[in-house]
Amino acid sequence: MTTAIRSEFDQGIALTPHPDEPGRYDGELGAGWQIGGGVNGGLLLAVAGHALSLAHTARPESAGHTDPVSISGYYLSAATPGPVTVRTDVVRTGRKLSTGTAALSQDGVERLRVLATHGDLAAHDGEVRTTAAPPQLPPPDQCVGVEHAPKELIAQAALLERFDMRLDPASIGWALGQPSGSGRIQGWFRLADGREPDPLLLLLVADALPPVTFDLGMPGWAPTVELTVHLRAKPAPGWLRVVHATRNLAGGYFEEDAEVWDETGRLVAQSRQLARVPR
Template sequence: MLVSEYDDVIRLEPTDHPDRRQGAFTESWMIGNAVNGGVVMAAGLTALRQHLSTDPQEVAEHIDPVVLSAYFMTASAPGPFTATTELMRAGRRLTTGQVSVWQDVDGEPTERMRAIASFGNLDGADTYRQSTPPDLPPPDECVSAQQAPPDFLRHNHFLDRVDIRLDPATAGWAVGKPSMRGLIQGWLRLRDPREPDTTMLALALDAFPPVAFDLGLYGWTPTLEFTGHIRRRPAPGWLRIAINTENVGGGLMEEDARIWDSAGSLVAQSRQLCGVRPA
């Protein structure tokens, strides 16, 4: 049986404390000098879901993350981490809890991320109105992240785990010709056969290159705060993603992301506040 590298990186082991679980990040999920923030959020959501599922107050069918608000205090590094969790409220439709991800730095516990998330049940979620997915060329006609220069790929192992195909109309920044529209869109799936689920959508919402690249701003854009909404359980297959920004100033930028599944249903959306630090 094939074990997905994604499942392996978010795997958690129990400890003697019911509100603590341990895991380990690896270099395989790094972007530049840090572990991808989407991986950190997915691991945190996994820890919180495990906690809520064992709490006697938990409503058993609340298995899907519905809303997540996360703050990133410091960049996560490869190595062991501890996730501490807390039940905040158990309700009939939603159950809410808090999770923090910690790593040891020079003998001191250092908080990497803190999040509040609500879980519900998205089985058979209906749709009254949704935004229209972008019209994209098929994945085979899009620009693969694997076409990036070898030196870039050597420092971004995350791209060996996630298959990203960008719409050529929004990939000009990669050859020094950004469209200046503040838009990047394309396709995403894991490189192994593992299909997306509601927790994996948190990773997908933070997987694309920073939309600042399409404005000619090629520096570091660290996430300060992230709010994500999971709307439906995704169908198997490619995810269609569009990210854009309309406001950049004061060293800050918002980045809005939307994801549609292979059936054309909107399954997730997010807004994150990023720092803008031009190269």
């Protein structure tokens, strides 16, 4: 008998219910999800979203509400590899949606506070009215993969080795010392181990590309203050198209808007985060 090998992402967000404290879930943050000195903010949001999915599943009245529909996280301190605890509280249960909070902490220090509404994305109305369009990208094999990233960048961002990310050649002038100044980075995304996308993975993808400040000629990692993700549909298997952009940098902070499109050309997630300008 063989044992199925779980994706590194599934291992990264794995949680165990605490036997003596309802609503508490314990896990382990892996070193493979670091960026700079801390664990990637999108991965942390996925851990908290997973905890709330488990909390809703444990309640008969919200058992079908396993998909995050809207989730906002405030980053209070940098998370590091090691044990992690998520305490959840379901504050409202409805017929289609349920809302809860989650506090992610390490050694008693809170790292992330989340407010999220969960539901069943498969049950959403299929009507689509939008003027949004997916980014026009060269095929993945004509884009620039992680294997071409500078060694010093990989050394600071272990999580890039978990990704099969192909950036649009038109948006990587910053890697050659020639940032465009437009504040836009886009490309193709999937996990390196082949795991197909689902709603929890979209929370990671919303924070997966390099900071758009790279394209403004401002290298260095940009700590996230707040990140909100809206999920519009369950993604189809295959590649995701991702675009990150900013329109305003002021007072030492900038916003970063993201759109995630699936293999069928459907917009499956949108996000906005507020981050600090790199030092």
